[in-house]
Amino acid sequence: MKPNEIKVCVLRIEGTNCEEETAAAFAIVGASPEKVHLKQLLHQCPKEMRRDLEDYHVLAVPGGFAAGDYVRAGAILAARMKSALSKELKAFVEKEKPIIGICNGFQVLVELGMLPAFEAAISKEPQAALYTNDSARFECIPTLLKNENNGKCVFTRNLPKGKVVMFPSAHGEGKLMFSSEHERDYLNLLEKNDQVVFRFVGPDGSYAGYPWTPNGAISSIGGICNPAGNVLGLMPHPERVVNRITHPDWTRSGLDPSGEGDGRVVFQSAIDHVIGKG
């Protein structure tokens, strides 16, 4: 399979606003992304616009404020997907096709029960929450993330373990939480299943609190995958740094501004994984 044969569905509804960058990131690594409205997947549109999720190799739920973030961030899109697309989503996950949820997309996957999804592809009820940042503010800053994954996650396989990357964060509700009665067990389970993908770190690479962890997430976690490793959710935005020139320090770093940015590896890894699977 050639990269340009890989079809990526970048899902959008009213309020998503990172679909352009997310599609561009997949295009830069050679794939064929398409911005698809949820109604196209539900066939609530003219015939020629209808799309089927099963025809795509990768699904991306981009950042933004889907459905205005009303009720809770990501909750409305998640509920709509769960009620109308459950079967298709379950099949997508079980075929181990890559799914990425970035920022609001991560909130959607958590509300949907597709992350952390300890027992099934889609859990009946959410097993985690991404709640209001400890600061009670929208935090919009460059954040440093350490790759903590041992190889399970298909989106970070080209990134060496322990490597620190810079992806910008921009969210008001990114504090990963578990219910108090399950907190310790779920954290252990995440570690045991190799589901922790990124942790926020400080400039010296060590785990650090606010502002390096901008939201107060449990154990400084910034991104997790499902037990199979094909579904990734993360609060920071790798699609905003696929080119070095969009790094905030590009004039100071001395690195070639036309070179790769830190985020590109996420999209490249997924495409390489799909090619590898044939």
Add this chain to the structure above:
Amino acid sequence: MVVAEIRIELKQGVADPEGQNTRKALELLGFKGIKGVRSIKFFEVELDAPAEEAKKQCEEMCRRLLANPVIQKFKITVK
């Protein structure tokens, strides 16, 4: 027609940054003696159904959309 009042609040022990910040802001405005401020979400749903049925429907609404059981609990009053 009945009116269902749905109150969504954080479970005991879940930090409430919005409530804490609101308290801080109120104190900065000069209000004294504030013991605590909690943020609570409130929905009013008008339903064309008997009270019992309306309550059941609202419970389902909470389970499917309005509350995340990891951090929130809900209370429904049908009037």
